[in-house]
Amino acid sequence: MGTRNPVTWLGSPTFPEAARTALADTQLRRNLRNATTTIRGRRAQAVGELPDWERLRRAGEAIKDDVLHHLDRYLEQLEAAVTARGGVVHWARDAAEANDIVLRLCGDAREVVKVKSMATQEIGLNEALAAAGVHAVETDLAELIVQLGDDRPSHILVPAIHRNRSEIREIFRAAGLGPASDDPRVLAEAARAHLRRKFLSCEVAVSGANFAVADTGSVVVLESEGNGRMCLTLPRKLITVMGLEKVVPTWQDLEVFLQLLPRSSTAERMNPYTSTWTGVTPGDGPEEFHLVLLDNGRTATLADPVGRQALRCIRCSACLNVCPVYERTGGRSYGSVYPGPIGAILTPQLVDDPHDEQAASLPFASSLCGACFEVCPVRIDIPSVLTHLRARAVEAKGRSAESVAMAAAAWVFASASRYEKAQKLGSLARLFAHDGRISWLPGPGAAWTSSRDAPVPAREPFREWWRKNRG
Ligand code: SF4
Numbered sequence: 001m002g003t004r005n006p007v008t009w010l011g012s013p014t015f016p017e018a019a020r021t022a023l024a025d026t027q028l029r030r031n032l033r034n035a036t037t038t039i040r041g042r043r044a045q046a047v048g049e050l051p052d053w054e055r056l057r058r059a060g061e062a063i064k065d066d067v068l069h070h071l072d073r074y075l076e077q078l079e080a081a082v083t084a085r086g087g088v089v090h091w092a093r094d095a096a097e098a099n100d101i102v103l104r105l106c107g108d109a110r111e112v113v114k115v116k117s118m119a120t121q122e123i124g125l126n127e128a129l130a131a132a133g134v135h136a137v138e139t140d141l142a143e144l145i146v147q148l149g150d151d152r153p154s155h156i157l158v159p160a161i162h163r164n165r166s167e168i169r170e171i172f173r174a175a176g177l178g179p180a181s182d183d184p185r186v187l188a189e190a191a192r193a194h195l196r197r198k199f200l201s202c203e204v205a206v207s208g209a210n211f212a213v214a215d216t217g218s219v220v221v222l223e224s225e226g227n228g229r230m231c232l233t234l235p236r237k238l239i240t241v242m243g244l245e246k247v248v249p250t251w252q253d254l255e256v257f258l259q260l261l262p263r264s265s266t267a268e269r270m271n272p273y274t275s276t277w278t279g280v281t282p283g284d285g286p287e288e289f290h291l292v293l294l295d296n297g298r299t300a301t302l303a304d305p306v307g308r309q310a311l312r313c314i315r316c317s318a319c320l321n322v323c324p325v326y327e328r329t330g331g332r333s334y335g336s337v338y339p340g341p342i343g344a345i346l347t348p349q350l351v352d353d354p355h356d357e358q359a360a361s362l363p364f365a366s367s368l369c370g371a372c373f374e375v376c377p378v379r380i381d382i383p384s385v386l387t388h389l390r391a392r393a394v395e396a397k398g399r400s401a402e403s404v405a406m407a408a409a410a411w412v413f414a415s416a417s418r419y420e421k422a423q424k425l426g427s428l429a430r431l432f433a434h435d436g437r438i439s440w441l442p443g444p445g446a447a448w449t450s451s452r453d454a455p456v457p458a459r460e461p462f463r464e465w466w467r468k469n470r471g
Contacts, residue, residue: 005094007350008336015361018329019329036161039321043267043318057377060314078217085278085279087279095124101290105239111201112206113198115139122296122350126147137202144194205234217279219276224272239290313346366382430459438456
């Protein structure tokens with residue numbers, strides 16, 4: 001695997017390039033539009049039921065900010081509490097270290113069951129395990145569809161959002177699960193029968209964590225299908241991989257997030273399955289519990305006063321469902337485990353390489369409309385972080401055609417006479433207009449028209465019109 005951070009997918013094109021291909025896929029756009037429109041409406045309704053929603057958001061923001069300010073203290077507290085209750089804590093600086101730890105803990109196991117986890121996707125755990133001859137079975141239905149289809153997830157919460165029923169049936173059929181129809185109930189039953197065999201035969205389970213409580217050492221997983229609970233209780237050994245920022249100080253803090261998360265993500269008042277466990281309990285659940293605390297770029301992100309707010313994220317995916325860019329391009333265009341608006345600000349920070357063109361293109365994947373901030377349950381000001389990261393990306397590029405054009409524009413705008421001359425020159429662009437739009441400009445203007453149409457300049461600049469008619 002080398003030292004590459006697997007948070008971005010190897011060989012992914014930059015966002016504009018990937019988006020162009022995605023936009024041409026009308027089926028994909030239809031699937032996405034249907035899914036995001038439905039979930040948007042349901043979320044708005046679920047959130048509208050709570051008169052203190054804004055206060056809850058502010059409470060969530062404050063708790064997360066407190067955690068980020070005192071992360072070292074809370075993590076040490078968590079480690080002490082987990083250890084005192086019979087668990088083992090492991091610290092992983094990066095993806096390679098985390099994968100090595102999990103692989104070592106798997107011992108002789110050749111197959112493990114997994115409950116959906118962004119952290120393990122972020123470190124490319126399945127691939128690392130496969131390279132060592134260990135098969136990881138995804139047990140979340142959507143994650144299973146992606147895995148069996150040899151596909152990539154396109155949504156944080158609904159990884160197979162880009163697939164419709166008949167596509168899913170075809171994937172199951174090719175994998176030998178053989179559902180008789182594309183009725184959702186029949187599809188779910190085929191997956192259930194397949195997974196039940198795995199739950200009962202695997203000795204090791206791997207999970208992520210939504211939260212971990214520092215003062216008791218309890219770990220919390222929220223899911224909707226019950227597969228998580230099977231993973232967390234049936235196998236003999238449980239390995240949890242958790243990003244450092246998922247710690248919360250006390251049980252009382254969970255009260256806030258257990259309201260914010262379900263309504264923001266699945267538009268439910270309460271999460272269907274909320275599992276918590278604290279170390280090990282003889283005769284009940286796993287005999288061994290290991291908690292792998294993952295850094296992988298988080299402490300570097302923490303050092304940036306603007307960018308660090310991305311670490312407040314509770315992975316609800318509300319920002320994806322309202323993003324006009326995501327709705328048209330889908331999650332795979334982001335080329336990262338984290339798609340949509342949160343991916344656009346988190347991925348470049350975790351990758352932490354301003355010369356990585358693919359990651360550096362992500363903060364530009366937004367219309368800056370602000371819809372993502374409006375819905376974010378922990379009030380991450382995504383538009384501000386986007387512009388901050390855009391500036392960083394432009395700075396890292398050094399002198400480029402874009403920076404030269406911007407400098408020239410600043411010079412023109414600084415003088416009224418230069419501005420007027422430029423306007424007259426600009427009206428020459430009318431020569432390239434077609435059907436009321438300019439879709440192609442020669443020279444440096446091509447950089448603009450390659451990704452958007454330019455407006456047709458007025459025949460007569462406003463200042464000239466004013467001088468003639470009112471001056
Ligand atoms: S950034 Fe906010 S809205 Fe988006 S996934 Fe994270 S918590 Fe949810």
